[in-house]
Amino acid sequence: MVYINAISYHFPEKSITNDELITxxxxxxxxxxINISSEELYKQCWVNKRYISSLDETAxxxxxxxxxxxxxEWNINRNEIEYLIxxxxxxxxxxxxxxxxxxxxxxxxxxCAAIDVLHGCTxxxxxxxxxxxxxxxxxxxxxxxxxxxxxTKVIHPKDIDLRxxxxxxxxxxxxxxKKITKGIxxxxxxxxxxxxxxxxxxxxxxHSATKEPADIKWLSQFIDVPTGLEGGRLTMNxxxxxxxxxxxxxxxxxxxxxxxxxxFSDIDYFVLHQANGQMLDFIRKKLNIEEEKFIINIQEIGxxxxxxxxxxxxxxxxxxxLKKGQQILISGxxxxxxxGGTILTI
Amino acid sequence: MEDIAAFVKKIExxxxxxxxxxxxxxxxxxxIENWSSMxxxxxxxxxxxxxxxxxxxxxxxxxxxxQDLFNLVQSKTNNG
Numbered sequence: 001m002v003y004i005n006a007i008s009y010h011f012p013e014k015s016i017t018n019d020e021l022i023t024x025x026x027x028x029x030x031x032x033x034i035n036i037s038s039e040e041l042y043k044q045c046w047v048n049k050r051y052i053s054s055l056d057e058t059a060x061x062x063x064x065x066x067x068x069x070x071x072x073e074w075n076i077n078r079n080e081i082e083y084l085i086x087x088x089x090x091x092x093x094x095x096x097x098x099x100x101x102x103x104x105x106x107x108x109x110x111x112c113a114a115i116d117v118l119h120g121c122t123x124x125x126x127x128x129x130x131x132x133x134x135x136x137x138x139x140x141x142x143x144x145x146x147x148x149x150x151x152t153k154v155i156h157p158k159d160i161d162l163r164x165x166x167x168x169x170x171x172x173x174x175x176x177x178k179k180i181t182k183g184i185x186x187x188x189x190x191x192x193x194x195x196x197x198x199x200x201x202x203x204x205x206x207h208s209a210t211k212e213p214a215d216i217k218w219l220s221q222f223i224d225v226p227t228g229l230e231g232g233r234l235t236m237n238x239x240x241x242x243x244x245x246x247x248x249x250x251x252x253x254x255x256x257x258x259x260x261x262x263x264f265s266d267i268d269y270f271v272l273h274q275a276n277g278q279m280l281d282f283i284r285k286k287l288n289i290e291e292e293k294f295i296i297n298i299q300e301i302g303x304x305x306x307x308x309x310x311x312x313x314x315x316x317x318x319x320x321x322l323k324k325g326q327q328i329l330i331s332g333x334x335x336x337x338x339x340g341g342t343i344l345t346i
Numbered sequence: 347m348e349d350i351a352a353f354v355k356k357i358e359x360x361x362x363x364x365x366x367x368x369x370x371x372x373x374x375x376x377x378i379e380n381w382s383s384m385x386x387x388x389x390x391x392x393x394x395x396x397x398x399x400x401x402x403x404x405x406x407x408x409x410x411x412x413q414d415l416f417n418l419v420q421s422k423t424n425n426g
Contacts, residue, residue, distance in 0.1 A: 239394035243360065246388060250362070282384050 002135045002175060004128070004344065005183040006074035007314040009171040009307060010065040012053040018042055021050075021163060029158040041164050046277020050167035050302030052152045055226065059090040060098050062170035063148035064105050066307075070144075070172040074183065078107060081174075082140035084114045085130055087123035087147045087306050089205070089335065090154075090231070091116055102146070113140070120203075121273045121334025122193075123147050123306030124171075125341055129191045131175040145173040147306035153227050154205050154234040162234060165276055167302025171310035184317050186328070186344040192256045194248065199337035202240040208232025241334075245279055249333050250286050256329055256341045264289065267343070268326040269316065273333055274298040274308040306332070313344075322346050353416050356396065360388050371413040393419055 016024075018038035025036075042048060053062065063086060071078050084106075086099035099114035108114075119126050124147045131143035148170030155162045179185040207214040208231060222229040249272065257263060270289055272280060277298045284294045297312050304311060309330050316322050324346055331341025350371050358369050361378065369378075378385065386406060393415075394400050399422045409415045 237395065239391040242391045243388065243395060246384075247360065247362070282387070285382075285384060 001187055002132045002177060003179050003183070004173060004186040004188065004313075005176050005180045006070055006076060006174040007171060007184060007310045007317070008066055008070035008073050009169060009311045009314055010062055010069055011051040011167075011169050011301075012057060012062065014054065015049050015051045017049050018047075018164070021160070025157070025160050025163070029160075031158065034160065036160065041160075044161070044276075044278060045165045045303075046281075046296065046298055047164055047167075047302050049300050050152075050164075051169055051304075053150045053168040057150070058092060059088040059148040059150045059168075059170065060086075060092050060102060060105070062150065062168065063088070063146040063172065064102060066148065066170040066172040067102075067106050067144060067146055070174060074174070074180070076174055076180075079109050080142050081108050081112055081144045083131070083134055083143045084108060084112055085117060085127050085143060085145045086115070087117045087119055087127045087145065088149050089118060089120045089123075089305065090148075090150045091118065094209070099146075108144075119338065120149065120305050120336070121275065121308075122332035122336065122338040122340045123149075124173075124273075124309045125191065125193075125330070125332045127173075127306075128175065128188065128342065129193075129340070132188065132191075135175065135177050141177045143175045145175060147171050147173070147310060149305035149307065151234060151303075151305055154208065154229065154232050156222070156229060156233055157225060159234075161238065162236060165303045166234075167304050169301070169304035169307040169311065171307040171314070173310050184313070184322065184346075186313075186322075186346050188342050188344045190259050191340060191342045192252060192259055193340040194252065194338070196244075196248075196337045199240065199244060201235075202237045202244065202337060203234075203335040204236075205232040205234050242279060244337055245275065245333060246282060246286065248337075248339055249283050249331065252331055252333065252339050252341055253287060253329065256331060256343060260343050262327065262343065266327055267293065267329045268323075269293055269295055269321070269328045271295045271309055271312050271316070271328055271330045273331065274301065274312065275303055275334060305334075350413065350416050353419075354412055356392060357389065357412060360392050361385065369412060371411065371416065373412050374410050375412055375415065376410070389415070397423055399423060
């Protein structure tokens with residue numbers, strides 16, 4: 001069998017409230033004189049607070065912090081990790097693999113494998129599916145899955161809608177072939193996936209890598225931006241993403257249920273990627289799911305990309321919401337466009 | 347801009363619960379079964395992504411049928 005045994009997460013030190021965000025926006029970046037209040041900002045996405053990494057802090061750094069917490073909080077021996085999967089849209093270099101550097105940072109055994117998976121909002125699902133395949137096929141016993149992202153680094157400060165939603169964070173998840181004592185110990189089974197590359201530009205980090213790399217002319221536009229947008233600039237076609245989410249996610253949820261021969265009433269909790277609270281609530285209404293069964297924890301966290309699902313699961317575990325025998329549907333969706341999910345059995 | 351038939355089909359396509367061929371230009375879109383504010387948002391998002399026209403709630407209030415919506419979008423794209 002394969003189990004999610006433990007999850008820990010880490011946020012950067014700095015967070016910013018809606019009031020603080022609007023004050024900064026109005027005093028420095030609101031050249032088009034947009035009139036927006038904290039309440040309106042909240043209504044658009046249900047976020048009160050989001051986390052922002054410091055300029056020299058990367059997804060790897062947040063990921064390392066989450067992994068060290070995992071070892072400590074769950075009393076896990078780092079020497080037993082045989083495979084490290086680092087999922088992020090914010091890798092350190094084009095070479096070497098960020099996970100290789102993390103093997104050294106985290107003092108993992110030199111017999112440990114290390115790969116990166118370049119994925120965003122569906123990243124946790126992808127990481128889990130790979131971990132399961134590795135363990136099912138008896139290649140390894142313990143996989144450390146680190147999902148981390150720093151979307152705030154690729155957001156222009158004038159893009160208030162993006163600043164309102166996105167947040168930096170990391171989660172570390174231990175997946176093993178055996179349960180651990182006092183662990184989450186959630187089993188999981190079949191995965192459902194989907195991809196639509198025609199929507200690549202709907203959520204896109206322009207001038208971020210090999211194709212159209214950032215040149216001096218492009219970068220010179222952003223001299224006044226703290227990050228300089230040196231790692232690219234995130235653009236989002238909100239309408240396209242909204243239509244995508246409202247069309248694909250309900251279908252995805254149904255497909256996941258069909259694959260496991262389950263119905264809505266068999267599921268105790270639905271834990272979807274925390275993209276945008278208002279949009280999640282639309283999806284919930286479309287699927288006729290009760291509020292109590294549908295997790296929305298974005299309010300004080302923001303959209304943490306590939307870390308959002310494990311953070312939600314970890315919080316649920318800490319709040320004693322997870323009980324033996326429960327079935328929990330998880331699904332990620334977003335940049336790619338990409339979507340996927342599975343069902344956990346506690 | 348495309349013709350009204352294609353416009354009707356696009357709206358129908360976004361509302362999964364609708365059977366194909368149910369909508370016509372004369373359909374009062376608010377009378378679609380289980381109409382809600384979510385459907386209004388879907389229509390706004392569809393028109394924004396397809397025609398680059400961002401309607402607001404007041405714009406929608408002026409319209410009843412899908413033909414009205416089509417005319418509104420057309421007038422806004424022509425002016426643009």
